[in-house]
Amino acid sequence: MQKTKQQGSIEPYDHPAGGWGAVKYVAINLIKEKVAGGNYRTLFKQNQPEGFDCPGCAWPDRQHASTFEFCENGVKAVAAEATTKRVTPDFFAQHTVAELLQQSDYELEQHGRLTDPMVYDATSDKYVPIAWSDAYALIAQHLHRLDNPHQAAFYTSGRAGNEAAFVYQLFVRMFGTNNFPDCSNMCHEATSRGLPATVGIGKGTVLLDDFEHADTLLIFGQNPATNHPRMMGELREASKRGATIVSINPLRERGLERFTDPQSVIEMVTMGSTKIASTFIQPKLGGDFALIKGVAKRTLELDDDAIEQGTERVLDVAFIDEHTAGFAAFAADLRMQDWQELVDESGVSRDDIEKLARIYVAGKRVIATWGMGITQHKHSLQTVQMLSNLMMMRGNIGRDGAGLCPVRGHSNVQGNRTVGIEEKPSQEFLDRLGKVYNFEPPREHGFDVVETIEEMLHGKVKVFIGLGGNFVMATPDTPRTFDAMRSCALTVHVTTKLNRSHLVHGRDALILPTLGRTEIDVQNGVPQGVTVEDSMSMVHISYGMNRPASKSLMSETAIVANIAHATLGSGKVDWLAYAGDYALVRDAMEQVLEGFENYNERIAKPGGFHLRVASREREWQTSTGKANFIAHAIQKDTPIRRAKALYGEKLMTLMTTRSHDQYNTTIYALDDRYRGVFGQRRVVFIHPEDRAMLGFEAGEWVDMATVWNDGIQRRADRFLLVDYDIPRGCIGAYYPETNPLIPLNSTGDVCNTPTSKSVPVLLHRSEERTLAA
Numbered sequence: 001m002q003k004t005k006q007q008g009s010i011e012p013y014d015h016p017a018g019g020w021g022a023v024k025y026v027a028i029n030l031i032k033e034k035v036a037g038g039n040y041r042t043l044f045k046q047n048q049p050e051g052f053d054c055p056g057c058a059w060p061d062r063q064h065a066s067t068f069e070f071c072e073n074g075v076k077a078v079a080a081e082a083t084t085k086r087v088t089p090d091f092f093a094q095h096t097v098a099e100l101l102q103q104s105d106y107e108l109e110q111h112g113r114l115t116d117p118m119v120y121d122a123t124s125d126k127y128v129p130i131a132w133s134d135a136y137a138l139i140a141q142h143l144h145r146l147d148n149p150h151q152a153a154f155y156t157s158g159r160a161g162n163e164a165a166f167v168y169q170l171f172v173r174m175f176g177t178n179n180f181p182d183c184s185n186m187c188h189e190a191t192s193r194g195l196p197a198t199v200g201i202g203k204g205t206v207l208l209d210d211f212e213h214a215d216t217l218l219i220f221g222q223n224p225a226t227n228h229p230r231m232m233g234e235l236r237e238a239s240k241r242g243a244t245i246v247s248i249n250p251l252r253e254r255g256l257e258r259f260t261d262p263q264s265v266i267e268m269v270t271m272g273s274t275k276i277a278s279t280f281i282q283p284k285l286g287g288d289f290a291l292i293k294g295v296a297k298r299t300l301e302l303d304d305d306a307i308e309q310g311t312e313r314v315l316d317v318a319f320i321d322e323h324t325a326g327f328a329a330f331a332a333d334l335r336m337q338d339w340q341e342l343v344d345e346s347g348v349s350r351d352d353i354e355k356l357a358r359i360y361v362a363g364k365r366v367i368a369t370w371g372m373g374i375t376q377h378k379h380s381l382q383t384v385q386m387l388s389n390l391m392m393m394r395g396n397i398g399r400d401g402a403g404l405c406p407v408r409g410h411s412n413v414q415g416n417r418t419v420g421i422e423e424k425p426s427q428e429f430l431d432r433l434g435k436v437y438n439f440e441p442p443r444e445h446g447f448d449v450v451e452t453i454e455e456m457l458h459g460k461v462k463v464f465i466g467l468g469g470n471f472v473m474a475t476p477d478t479p480r481t482f483d484a485m486r487s488c489a490l491t492v493h494v495t496t497k498l499n500r501s502h503l504v505h506g507r508d509a510l511i512l513p514t515l516g517r518t519e520i521d522v523q524n525g526v527p528q529g530v531t532v533e534d535s536m537s538m539v540h541i542s543y544g545m546n547r548p549a550s551k552s553l554m555s556e557t558a559i560v561a562n563i564a565h566a567t568l569g570s571g572k573v574d575w576l577a578y579a580g581d582y583a584l585v586r587d588a589m590e591q592v593l594e595g596f597e598n599y600n601e602r603i604a605k606p607g608g609f610h611l612r613v614a615s616r617e618r619e620w621q622t623s624t625g626k627a628n629f630i631a632h633a634i635q636k637d638t639p640i641r642r643a644k645a646l647y648g649e650k651l652m653t654l655m656t657t658r659s660h661d662q663y664n665t666t667i668y669a670l671d672d673r674y675r676g677v678f679g680q681r682r683v684v685f686i687h688p689e690d691r692a693m694l695g696f697e698a699g700e701w702v703d704m705a706t707v708w709n710d711g712i713q714r715r716a717d718r719f720l721l722v723d724y725d726i727p728r729g730c731i732g733a734y735y736p737e738t739n740p741l742i743p744l745n746s747t748g749d750v751c752n753t754p755t756s757k758s759v760p761v762l763l764h765r766s767e768e769r770t771l772a773a
Contacts, residue, residue: 008670008679010699010722016273017225017255017674018072018232059228059407060208060534061607073229076661076668080497081516082546085112087498089129092118096125101503105473105736106667106681108498114513115550120505127502127511132554135510136566142463142490142508143567149176149442151462153452156182156421157469158410159517161530161542163585164556165412166592167578168467169420171564173430174439174572178446179461180423183413183664185449186474189751190375191406192417194384198392198628200621203414203613205403206367207536211238213401216363217245219277220288220387221373221757225255225674226660228407232259236274244359247277249373250285250655251685251732252725254674281356284347284727285653286758288374289383290634291346291353296390297334298357314361316395323618323627324392330629337634345634347727361394365401372409373655376757378639380748382632389629397627398618408535409664411517415533418611419589423448429592436591437572449475450752453744456484464506465492465563467556468514470499470665476742476754477714494559496549499665515555519544523558524580530557531586531603533611540608557582639746643707643760649693649729651707652686654759656735656742665736672734677722684763685724685732694763698723701766704733706741706759714741718766731761 091111097120100108117135118127130138143152154172156165169180184192192202199205211217211234224231236259239245247256258273266272283291303314320327343350360366368391374383388397388404396402408414420429423446430441447455453475455461464471464485475481481504485491488506495502496516502509515521521528521544529541554562561579570576578585583600590599595611602609614620620627643651658664659672659681671678675685684702691698700721706714716738726732735756746755 008677010683010720011676011678013254013674013676016258016260018229018260059230060536060538061540062208073226073660073663077663078518080109080666080668081113081518081549083112085110086549087111087114089116089118092127097127097503097505098125100498101500104667105500105665106670108500109667111498113497113516113549114495114511116513116552118511120509122507127509130510132552132562135512136562138508138510139465139490139492139563140566143175145489146462150179150444150446151460152177153179153181153447153455153461153464155449155452155464155466155469155471156180156416157467158183158408158413158416159468160416160556161412161517161532162415162419162539162589163530163582164467164560165416165421166419166585166589167557167564167575168560169422170433170437170573171560171568171575173433173441174437174564174568176442178423178425178442178444179452180421180446181449181452182416182421182423183410183469183474184417184421185423185752186754186756187372187413188375188406188408189448189753190380190384190748191370193751194381195388195404197622198385198388198630199397199404199615200619200627201613201615203537204405204535205397205613205616206405207538207610207616208234210365210367210401210403214238214365214367215243215401216359216366217243218248218360218366218368219246219256220248220368220370221375222249222369222371222407223251223253223255223657224407225253225259226658227371227409231407232276235259235276239274239276244279244363245277246279246281246356246359248281248283248288248291248356250282250727250730251657252280252282256280279355279359281348281352282725282727285655285730286377286379286640287346287348287727288377289345289379289386289632290342291348291356292383292386292390293334293337293632293634294339294342294346294348294350294353295357295360296386296393297337297339297342298354299361299390299393300331300334302357302361315393319395320392323398323620324629325624325626326629326631330389330631333631333633341634347729360390363394363396365399366391366394366396367401367403367405368396369405369407371407373757375751376748376753376755378746378748378755378758379632379635380753381750385630386632388627392627392629398616403616406535411534412532414535414537415531415539418533419593432592436588439572448752450744450747450754453477453481453484456487459487462489463492464488464490465494466501467494467560470501472501472504473499473665473736473739476739476746476756477744478736478740480712480744494556512559513550513553514559515544515548515553517542517544518546519548519553520546521555523555523582526581528555528557528582529603530582531608537611537613538608539603539611541603555579557585639708640758640760642709647707647762650762651729652690652731652761652763653729654704654738654741654761655730655732655757656738656759657732659734662734675724680720681734681737682719683722683733684719685722685726687726687728687730688723690728690731691721691723696721696763696765702763703766704738704741704761704763706743706761708743708746708760710743710745712743714743716740731763
């Protein structure tokens with residue numbers, strides 16, 4: 001065991017994921033948050049047809065609703081909302097913003113639920129109470145002062161329900177802009193922008209039931225035991241019936257080795273567990289593209305062998321002929337691709353690439369899942385499209401037990417995009433919206449997250465309104481993002497708990513507290529439900545069960561509607577009617593959105609309904625009317641390659657990641673149990689041979705500095721070196737602590753997603769203050 005004097009310890013974790021460890025931490029979090037006794041029962045309504053949708057991840061719910069459908073991290077999210085701890089006006093009276101800024105993100109989280117709307121008072125450097133009506137008026141005043149609507153940006157986190165998001169986009173477009181930076185821009189944008197060109201829609205093609213029929217599961221760039229723990233139940237069942245599961249990830253994650261299902265009485269009583277992945281492939285950071293292309297090349301070679309030997313074809317020729325375009329050019333590109341380049345660029349031996357190819361072609365029903373390990377690189381869009389190519393080669397799209405499965409993070413991030421939170425909306429959507437509401441929507445593309453920060457820095461975005469989230473800590477280039485937010489005339493945050501974004505504010509600033517997903521939402525005497533869409537396009541309704549944390553709280557839908565009413569009036573839209581009856585909002589969504597026919601009726605059924613994904617039915621909404629193979633070459637000129645040319649093997653590629661006691665930027669505690677980190681967060685995972693090569697001892701403290709070409713010094717100091725099973729030349733550390741190292745202009749091609757999984761850095765002993773060039 002490696003201990004440090006300053007904080008915490010490093011203790012290898014040899015137990016299975018889940019099991020009694022998960023039960024223990026469920027209890028710890030309920031106690032720590034001082035959850036009232038009656039609210040414990042809330043857990044048994046979580047992810048149930050008559051209950052509420054977990055405010056955490058977007059993994060779908062089983063329609064049969066087993067005895068309990070919650071996980072350890074879901075409990076943390078619910079406990080954070082159900083806590084009895086409160087942040088009242090008296091709390092703000094006792095603390096200046098400057099004082100609160102000295103607290104860690106974990107300490108800010110622990111203060112509890114916000115109770116009243118607050119406005120920043122520059123004279124005292126404190127937030128003071130404000131009436132809701134005055135808050136709405138202040139927002140309207142600032143919006144009316146702008147020279148044009150594009151000087152405002154309207155952020156959305158994936159927690160917002162469909163109703164609030166739809167009203168939000170309607171208000172903003174009637175105000176006159178498409179400036180909708182949202183959390184999709186920072187996570188699965190490569191999926192959203194990459195898949196439409198290949199299969200016609202930026203969503204997955206599988207349902208949860210497909211996991212019961214798959215014989216092979218390829219898990220790319222994902223740590224489900226931490227990020228989507230309920231997925232582990234599906235993987236456990238697949239493993240038990242003999243399906244082959246492959247983990248493809250730079251980090252060998254404990255949760256994909258063995259898992260004890262807390263719902264299994266036998267495993268819990270006998271201290272048993274289930275082996276999950278049978279094969280682990282560890283590409284270097286950014287190596288997934290070359291790895292997948294290598295598997296595709298080998299698949300083609302195996303098909304050539306089958307033709308030569310007169311045996312069954314490896315390619316699904318019927319599918320390719322009937323449903324695809326561009327295969328000949330794609331195959332020609334694969335044949336010209338040099339094998340050694342694939343090995344070098346992937347960081348995976350040719351033997352392992354060929355082993356993965358054999359596993360793939362042996363599968364009759366293959367599901368490929370992926371997370372942000374795939375989507376946060378410069379060439380992430382190309383990687384998503386290459387994975388789509390690979391799956392099409394054997395017809396693994398549009399049949400039972402097979403398909404593409406992007407696993408999204410926040411609970412309704414996909415739903416937000418579906419209902420119109422999109423800075424690049426289609427003309428068809430705008431046409432329908434304008435027709436229903438009798439106005440001309442703005443046609444110019446708006447700003448995404450990175451563009452919004454850049455425009456703030458240039459003084460061109462002056463008002464920022466955030467519907468949930470922790471914008472300044474979720475985004476890259478933290479000091480520059482701080483400067484951007486502080487340049488605004490007004491910042492507004494609709495939120496449940498205090499976070500750092502509320503403390504890095506514009507000249508005027510509002511904190512508007514909202515109901516949580518777990519809380520009863522009554523409007524005009526009638527309980528209201530909100531709808532969400534999960535990662536597999538299932539849409540269902542969620543009703544809160546707990547008494548609101550404060551009588552002063554407003555729902556997200558009501559807050560947005562009141563801002564719209566104060567800003568635009570209700571001549572064209574009866575915003576306050578929307579605030580009072582969410583069924584009216586759903587009636588409107590039905591008129592505007594394809595696939596939402598009979599919306600109120602369909603969500604009344606237990607489990608809701610599946611929002612049709614055309615590619616699941618082998619209908620291809622592309623320019624060719626086919627699923628398209630798209631060839632891509634390995635990129636030669638990249639920031640990592642240029643940095644390597646300067647610094648050689650001393651250059652490390654950093655990936656940011658989350659700990660097990662974390663959800664996005666929310667820090668629940670300071671442990672990362674499955675990786676053996678306890679009581680601390682400032683650690684760097686490094687291969688022991690790299691540590692030795694750099695001249696460090698295990699347990700030394702290092703500073704990190706980014707190698708970039710814009711003259712801006714980016715650094716993050718005092719991180720503990722921890723030996724770990726990670727490819728040579730790669731290191732890992734937690735965000736948001738390492739977000740200052742990610743240059744704002746280091747983004748993925750086309751999708752413009754920050755490259756949080758491929759940051760070129762140098763390490764120095766903490767005593768040294770040498771900066772990277």
